[in-house]
Structures are given as C-alpha cells and as structure tokens.
Amino acid sequence: MLFNKKKTQNCVIIGSGPAGYSAAIYTARADMNPLLFTGFQPGGQLTTTTDVDNYLGFPEGINGIDFMKNCRMQAERFNTKIINESVNRVILSNKKGGIHRIFFDQKKCIESRGLIIATGSRPKFLGINKEKKFLGLGVSFCATCDGFFHKEKDVAVIGGGDSALEEASYLAKICRKVYLIVRKDYFKASKILQCRILKKKNINILFYSNVTEIIGGNFLEGIKIFNKKNKKNRTILISGLFIAIGHTPNTEIFKNELDLNEKGYIIVEKGKTITSKPGVFAAGDVQDPDYRQAITSAGTGCMAALDLEKYYLLQT
Numbered sequence: 001m002l003f004n005k006k007k008t009q010n011c012v013i014i015g016s017g018p019a020g021y022s023a024a025i026y027t028a029r030a031d032m033n034p035l036l037f038t039g040f041q042p043g044g045q046l047t048t049t050t051d052v053d054n055y056l057g058f059p060e061g062i063n064g065i066d067f068m069k070n071c072r073m074q075a076e077r078f079n080t081k082i083i084n085e086s087v088n089r090v091i092l093s094n095k096k097g098g099i100h101r102i103f104f105d106q107k108k109c110i111e112s113r114g115l116i117i118a119t120g121s122r123p124k125f126l127g128i129n130k131e132k133k134f135l136g137l138g139v140s141f142c143a144t145c146d147g148f149f150h151k152e153k154d155v156a157v158i159g160g161g162d163s164a165l166e167e168a169s170y171l172a173k174i175c176r177k178v179y180l181i182v183r184k185d186y187f188k189a190s191k192i193l194q195c196r197i198l199k200k201k202n203i204n205i206l207f208y209s210n211v212t213e214i215i216g217g218n219f220l221e222g223i224k225i226f227n228k229k230n231k232k233n234r235t236i237l238i239s240g241l242f243i244a245i246g247h248t249p250n251t252e253i254f255k256n257e258l259d260l261n262e263k264g265y266i267i268v269e270k271g272k273t274i275t276s277k278p279g280v281f282a283a284g285d286v287q288d289p290d291y292r293q294a295i296t297s298a299g300t301g302c303m304a305a306l307d308l309e310k311y312y313l314l315q316t
C-alpha cells in the first residue's frame, strides 16, 4: 500500500488558488485523499480580478470568480476534502516520513506526512483612500489580466521596479497613453527594461511623484498626483490604475519552519517544489517572485503533487 489510510493524513494542501486546486486534483487522482484549507480568501487573488482572458482553454475568457469556482468543483469531483479555514500555525518534522502538524481554528490540529503549501502572495497596496473600493473597477494589480479592458484608453502604472516597467511596456501596446509614476527620480528596474521603456513614445514618465487621491464614481476616473520637486498637485484622467510596487509572500507562519529567501519566499530546489523539510512542497506564488501567473501556478501545483507522490514511492 502506497499511502497511510489511518488518521494521519497523506496530503494536506494549504491554499485555494490555482496552485492549491491543481495540487488537489493531482493528489486526489493519485489516491492520496487530499485535504485542502481554503484560507481567508477562498479562490485566492483571481477572485479579485474581473475576467481571466489569458488562461489556456477559455477562448472567450472567464470571470475570475467563476474560474475559481470551477477549480473547486473539479477538485471536489475527485473527493478533495475542503476545509473553509485558515491555518494559523505549523510544526514541521525534520525527518523523512515524519509527521507535520497543522493548526487551525485556534486549537484544532491535523497531522499529515505530506504537505503542499500554496498560500500565494499579496500585492502591496499604496495605502490611500478608495484604492480597495475601486479594485476590479479600474484599479488592478495585473496588466496581463486587465490591460485589455483599457484598450485605446489612458492608464497609469505606479512603481519603478521591474514589475512596473514590464506592466507599462505591456500596456503601451494596448493603451493610448501610459503614465508611469515613480516616487524617486530614478528607476529601481534593470537597465534593459529601462531602455525598453524609454523607447516607447506613449509612455509618459513622472518622477518624484506620489498618488495622493483616487477619483471616481462607480468606476475609476482619475488620480491626483503630488510632485515632490516642484511641490505641485496635478490631476490625471485615466480609466485604469495599475499598482506594481511589489508583492509580499504569505509565509508568516512558515518563518521558523522552512528556509525562506531574503524577501520571504519559500526556497525550493531548482526545477522542483521540494522545500527544506522532507514531505513539504511549495507551489505557486509563495515560491515564485517572477512569473506569478495563474497558469504557472497551476503548473507548479501539479509539480508539487507529483513530487509528493515520488516522496512516498521512494519510501516503499
């Protein structure tokens, strides 16, 4: 028999984005009886975007919430047990075949030999009024997801790092004008991306600038900007505001249990999902600061399931 059928679980998955559900489908089909914790935001980041237009297999696109509902139904079809709770603590074994302890709902605990972490990351907010109100109504964290809705319109991107410059570069192909708002008088981004941006005629770079206010009724209509150098305020009319000031991986509960990099992402073996503890695997944005796409997350969810299956096979 490959997997333990007693009280100790074979596979616990933390996270209900594409990585978590993909891991659930694969582990369920491999007879591991997965148990998945959804976390506070069932469905993850995709439930905060409007339409998902770039996931393979949906020629007409699909609403983010519907997409994640489908993922959940597919995981349930293979008998994934879904728990609508957040995990608040873990104690991870150092031993091969050891038992990991997963705590939730204050004092409840589940034990498992296999654990797949797919807790994702969260984009950093600016911390100004109305930005959460207009999320999905003009404010976005993903140009490749939402840029198309602003075709031939004016938009703004905030940030001076690689993400912001990539977003601006992508949007410049679709939109009429892209304001790139940078708080310092220089970019943090790599030189190659800076060169690419400087060549685009429809990107208007505003250095030394901070967004102070978001304007709009039912949808975003514009922003107010303060220029720290000339001390002037300015209003820009835009239909889309893309915030790209970095992400924070959701790894707080793993800090003392797993090796994390300097930015808090879980370190995995190159080309694998294997973490620093035996039987513990990480998939999706929680271990990926670069790609952060639904399709790459789902791919690593599948990899984590196969890595866990291999972990058990090597013990028989």
Ligand code: NDP
Residues within 6 Å of the ligand: 125, 126, 158, 159, 160, 161, 162, 163, 164, 166, 182, 183, 184, 187, 188, 189, 244, 245, 246, 247, 289, 290
């Ligand atoms: P970064 O942390 O690199 O950059 C964040 C940017 O946002 C900085 O310019 C920062 O300004 C600015 N910023 C932060 N907080 C605020 C704020 N409150 N208001 C206004 N501006 C703010 O994050 P990225 O997401 O750009 O990149 C994350 C990692 O992913 C990096 O290692 C990057 O290299 C990598 N990446 C690589 C890509 C590639 O290789 N193609 C593509 C995308 C990301 P300041 O400089 O003042 O701190």
